[in-house]
Amino acid sequence: MTEVENCDVAIIGAGPSGAVAASILVKKGWNVIVVEKESFPRFSIGESLLPYCMNFIEEAGMLDTVIDNADLLGFQFKDGAAFYRDGEHSSFDFNKKFSDGPGTTYQVKRAVFDKLLADRSAEIGADVRYKQEVTGISFSDEHATLTVKDNDKESAINAKFVLDASGFGRVLPRLLSLELPSTLSNRKAVFCHMEDNITDTQHDRNKILITVHPTHNDIWFWLIPFSDGTCSFGVVGDVKYFDENEELTNEEMLDLFISQEPHLAQLLKDHKKTTPVNALQGYSSDVTRLYGDKFALLGNAGEFLDPVFSSGVTIAMCSASLAANTLDKQLRGDKVCWEQDYSESLKAGVEVFKHFVMSWYDTNLQNVIFFHEEDNDVKGMICSILAGYAWDDKNPYVAKTERRLAALVDICNEEETSL
Ligand SMILES: Cc1cc2nc3c(=O)[nH]c(=O)nc-3n(C[C@H](O)[C@H](O)[C@H](O)COP(=O)(O)OP(=O)(O)OC[C@H]3O[C@@H](n4cnc5c(N)ncnc54)[C@H](O)[C@@H]3O)c2cc1C
Structure with missing residues (x-):
């Protein structure tokens, strides 16, 4: 007989x-079982x-744990984002953001970071x-x-509610046929960890570096330094750019793209890869709905942009907080509305990021980011969103993202052509 808990x-x-x-x-005060397929630590991008x-x-209840273990686990202090495109630099200091709240965070190897959080949740109970x-999964009235x-061995868990x-x-999404194709393009990422051996004193390890490919502006590279001299590095673009070189291994493909970008080629000239080069494709995804009777979808199990x-991690954690608080009320017998309290609340910020993502790939947002005559108030508002504050509707670029961004793009494009 199947064991049931x-x-x-x-x-x-x-x-x-x-x-x-x-x-x-x-x-x-709720009794929670977490079922995880892998054993931790496990790699995650x-x-x-x-x-x-x-x-x-x-x-x-995890902040002290994260701060106390940051040095030991090689977490890199992070205070902003730097961008590079064909000779142009741009940098955002998250402490100068419009919204209230933390202005710094970390760059973390996810294997140890995810284990730290999971261990802490077990410690809490x-x-x-x-x-x-x-x-x-199956459902009954109870x-x-x-x-x-x-x-x-197969067993069963009866729960008042399931969070995916x-x-x-x-x-x-797979078991309940909730999957919906993303409206975003089919893109691919090729990546690895490396000893970066960067000696350039201008390189700021406290910031993620996003570099735009010199000839295809919809291809970009990430360089995410850790505090132990290693970094996460990857290239992202439409699958067509990778298909053109399909005979290459992932490692050859990554090296080819690095060689095409002179600034990165110079910065990483002495790098040594410390993990195999992996690839992920078609990761953008959506669902028909984020909740149903006795279940809700969190993080990437819902929409991934x-x-x-x-x-990604910020949206995942925001979804966790919204769903957990809605569920707590429901389990206490209060009236809740999952559509408003969870789905709409979460999507408000996700939609802001989505406009930013689309505007990045059509290169309009890139022109804003690399604009030289920037206004500090506007930069603070854009900076807020880049720092994750996409739910702060006091920020005009959150409240009316599409309209405001379009107006800003027009200003930047006009002034750029008149220079
Ligand atoms: C190329 C790329 C680069 C990215 N870079 C960034 C970045 O720099 N910053 C950022 O914030 N986000 C980034 N993301 C997104 C980020 O990785 C995810 O958004 C984030 O990990 C989502 O967290 P999660 O908790 O929803 O899921 P996950 O972290 O994926 O955790 C899901 C867990 O569920 C487990 N699981 C799966 N199936 C089962 C099952 N059947 N039974 C039990 N357990 C199961 C898995 O083993 C896994 O441990 C990136 C994504 C991609 C594709």
Whole structure:
């Protein structure tokens, strides 16, 4: 007979959204089981955090743990974002942002960062189980039942509510046919970790460096330094650019793209790769809805946009906080509206990032970022969004993103052509 357990909340996946949601719910007194397919530490891409996510780390009772372990685990202090395009530099200092709140964060190796958060959620009281895979879900009037596979053994968990934090595993979107193709283009990323051996004194290790390809402005590179002299490095572009060189291995492909960008080629001339070069393709995804009776989708299990503004972990943690707080009220018997309290609240910020992503790839936002005659107030507002404060509707570029951004693009493009 299949073993059946009961809990208040079952969470699928122990990544950032799962660990943060688990901790918030446990702190509110709920009994939480987290089911994780892998054993931690495990590799994950997405190492540059945004300052806004520090609020959710704090809400989950994890801030001291993160700060106390930062040096030991090689987390790199981060205070902004630097951009480079064909001889032009631009830099955003997150402490000069428009919105209130933390202005600094870290760049983290996700294997150890995710383990730190998951361990902390277990310390707070979540029951975190590794090497167990969720393979099915069914619903009754009383609960949702997860089928869990542990090697060849199958068991079941009855939960009053299930949060799907399975990231690109997208467990409930697949099982409940909620998957929707993203409206964003099909792009690919090729990446690795490396000893960067950068000696250029102008290079600021406290900032992520985003470099635009000199001839194809919709191709860009990330360079995310860690504090131990290594970095995460990758190139992103439409799959067509990679298909043109399909005979190349991932490593040859990465080296080819580096050689095409003289500034990066010089900066990384002495680099030594420390991990195999990997590739991910078609990662942008969407869903028909973010919640249903007895379940909600968090982080990448819902919508994933694009790596360009490092918004993934921040959106994942924001979704965890919104869903955990809505669920806490529901479990206490208060009236909640998942559409308003969760879905619309989350999407408000996601849509802001989406406009930024689209405007980056059509290169209009690049012209704003590299604009020389910048106004400091406007720069502070753009900076806020780059720092993750995409939900602060006091910021005019959040409240009316599309209209404001279009007007700003016009000003920058006009002044640039009149110079
Ligand atoms: C190329 C690229 C670069 C990126 N760069 C950045 C960046 O610089 N900064 C940033 O913030 N974001 C970045 N992101 C996005 C970021 O990686 C994700 O948004 C983030 O990891 C989402 O967190 P999550 O908790 O939703 O999911 P995840 O971190 O993916 O965690 C999901 C967990 O669920 C587990 N799981 C999956 N299936 C099952 C199952 N069936 N049963 C049990 N467990 C399961 C997985 O093993 C995993 O541990 C990048 C993404 C890409 C593709």
